[in-house]
Amino acid sequence: MSSIDTDVGRRTGQANPGPSWRERLTKALPIFVLVPSLAASFVYIFVFTSWTLYISLSNSSLLPSYGFVGLDNYASLWSNRRWNIAYSNLFFFSAFYIVGAMAIGLALAILIDQRVRGEAMWRTIFLYPLAVSFIVTGTVWSWLYNPVDGIQMLVRSLGWTNFNFALASDRNTAIYAIIITGIWQSSGFAMALFLAGLRSVDQDLIKAAQIDGASTFRTYRKVILPVIAPIFLAVAVIQIQFAIKTFDLVAALTRGGPGISTTFPAIYVYDLMFQRGQIGEGAAAAMMMLAALAVVLVPYSFYVVWRHRKESRHG
Amino acid sequence: MADVALDRAHDREATMAGRRHFASRVIIYALLTIFAVIYLVPLLILVFNSFREQPEIARNGLIAFPRSFQLTAWADAWSTYCIGGTCEGMRRNFMNSLWMAIPATIISTMLGAMNGYVLSKWRFRGSDVLFTLMLLGVFMPGQIALMPWAFILGKLGLTNSTYGLILVHVVQGISFTTLFCRNYYVSIPDDLIKAARIDGAGFWRIFRKIILPLSPPILIVTVIWQFTGIWNEYLFGVVFTSGREQPITAALVALTASGTNVRAYDVMSAAVLIGALPPLLVYFLGGKYFVRGLTQGAIK
Numbered sequence: 001m002s003s004i005d006t007d008v009g010r011r012t013g014q015a016n017p018g019p020s021w022r023e024r025l026t027k028a029l030p031i032f033v034l035v036p037s038l039a040a041s042f043v044y045i046f047v048f049t050s051w052t053l054y055i056s057l058s059n060s061s062l063l064p065s066y067g068f069v070g071l072d073n074y075a076s077l078w079s080n081r082r083w084n085i086a087y088s089n090l091f092f093f094s095a096f097y098i099v100g101a102m103a104i105g106l107a108l109a110i111l112i113d114q115r116v117r118g119e120a121m122w123r124t125i126f127l128y129p130l131a132v133s134f135i136v137t138g139t140v141w142s143w144l145y146n147p148v149d150g151i152q153m154l155v156r157s158l159g160w161t162n163f164n165f166a167l168a169s170d171r172n173t174a175i176y177a178i179i180i181t182g183i184w185q186s187s188g189f190a191m192a193l194f195l196a197g198l199r200s201v202d203q204d205l206i207k208a209a210q211i212d213g214a215s216t217f218r219t220y221r222k223v224i225l226p227v228i229a230p231i232f233l234a235v236a237v238i239q240i241q242f243a244i245k246t247f248d249l250v251a252a253l254t255r256g257g258p259g260i261s262t263t264f265p266a267i268y269v270y271d272l273m274f275q276r277g278q279i280g281e282g283a284a285a286a287m288m289m290l291a292a293l294a295v296v297l298v299p300y301s302f303y304v305v306w307r308h309r310k311e312s313r314h315g
Numbered sequence: 316m317a318d319v320a321l322d323r324a325h326d327r328e329a330t331m332a333g334r335r336h337f338a339s340r341v342i343i344y345a346l347l348t349i350f351a352v353i354y355l356v357p358l359l360i361l362v363f364n365s366f367r368e369q370p371e372i373a374r375n376g377l378i379a380f381p382r383s384f385q386l387t388a389w390a391d392a393w394s395t396y397c398i399g400g401t402c403e404g405m406r407r408n409f410m411n412s413l414w415m416a417i418p419a420t421i422i423s424t425m426l427g428a429m430n431g432y433v434l435s436k437w438r439f440r441g442s443d444v445l446f447t448l449m450l451l452g453v454f455m456p457g458q459i460a461l462m463p464w465a466f467i468l469g470k471l472g473l474t475n476s477t478y479g480l481i482l483v484h485v486v487q488g489i490s491f492t493t494l495f496c497r498n499y500y501v502s503i504p505d506d507l508i509k510a511a512r513i514d515g516a517g518f519w520r521i522f523r524k525i526i527l528p529l530s531p532p533i534l535i536v537t538v539i540w541q542f543t544g545i546w547n548e549y550l551f552g553v554v555f556t557s558g559r560e561q562p563i564t565a566a567l568v569a570l571t572a573s574g575t576n577v578r579a580y581d582v583m584s585a586a587v588l589i590g591a592l593p594p595l596l597v598y599f600l601g602g603k604y605f606v607r608g609l610t611q612g613a614i615k
Contacts, residue, residue: 128599
């Protein structure tokens, strides 16, 4: 009883006006540490996006100006033939690129998963293109596609003298050159993700299928692949992102040509902003790229959150 | 007697299975080898052509075994080859990339580690929301930021300078590094932190004595990811710098585009390899961590 009394007395006696400045500082320290990064990210993400959005609604041409013109830039963008080529290229490229890279990536992952010798070596070989830039990849492949010095010359020198292979220099086929190179660059990435997925499948499940007498093919199709289905979606979403942002590869490989045949949205944004001085329309095109990303990523992130909740509820 | 017959039948079946097994092994290795060749040929072509003499390349094509040998292409590509009027090779652009990628990697990784530490171990009301908002930076297309950056770099007097690119890459990189570090630190038990706090350790002491010693795996992943990403970046480099100030990716495009005279494939191959070497080196030295960085974001 008395001890409590003294305790209370001491506290009130000290006339403490709440925590000292030192304690307050200590408490706020984590937030102080975070503030510079938060401020930078906030500016980068929100201010920059609103800024570009505003420019896209303005009559900016060579320099930014802030006369409001509503959706004029968007209207003129969508009525532009080159923009139409750019986004239909994007759809075409995405479809082949994603399916191709996933198919090859999955095949490689399954091959490596057969307890092969030198697994690390195979993985290293298939994945190294991802370490080098699209500029390097695009440059080398543009040489290979070059009819005078590349694959066409090789085959002709082997005796097939009327062999024609001018994929990148024909406006109808140049997009395939970009697709092939894109697949070459990133199927190793799909392989790495699929392999990680295959390794995470419960071994008992596989053993049970084998005891039931299922063939290797059947085991994969009926047991393993359904388990790693979410990885297919993850790989596809990441690759759609790559596709929408595709710039370097095209810049190094075809520079958007021949003519305008391999224009992509990112290439066109660059062109409008820095070659033609049409900043307003360029900003509108950049906003369309952001919209395309949002269309893919927003539903996907909702799905991921939903799946996590479901798993934690069941787990 | 019956036993022997049974054994023999069993043997035959075993050899059949063995043969089938052998055949499937052969197919597996054959397929892997074919793919490996497809993946390696472009790199081999670069290496071969950087040592071949240009007349021989012109005669036999790009895809051929070397029948000549020279080292001059590397020297030319490094220090004397001309890109648009200036004849200094890739040396300066290589150094630009180095002085851009190293500081930007270090700064963004340090910030990411501290942010990750706060967002996982010193959560406050709203910290999860802030984390989610910071993540949006991972998905932002660079094109959205081009005009604002051009304006800001102009105001700061950092256009056409490596410092400007460092700033751009640090700000863009924070989202990635914070994501990597935060997701890693979440798995460090909170009890460890609590015990340290009871012992009187403060914010920085816990960071130095507990978090950092546990961090090497994630810091290596982050450094590799940031370094290769920044080294290989092209868009910001080509937009915000020109000529001698360009990083190597932009200089390579300028070099290979200047195709007025006969294409000097020997020098260009050496130049492209010079541009590819640092990230390749990082990849071959830290491959395990490189893969971990890739799979981390995607699986979660």
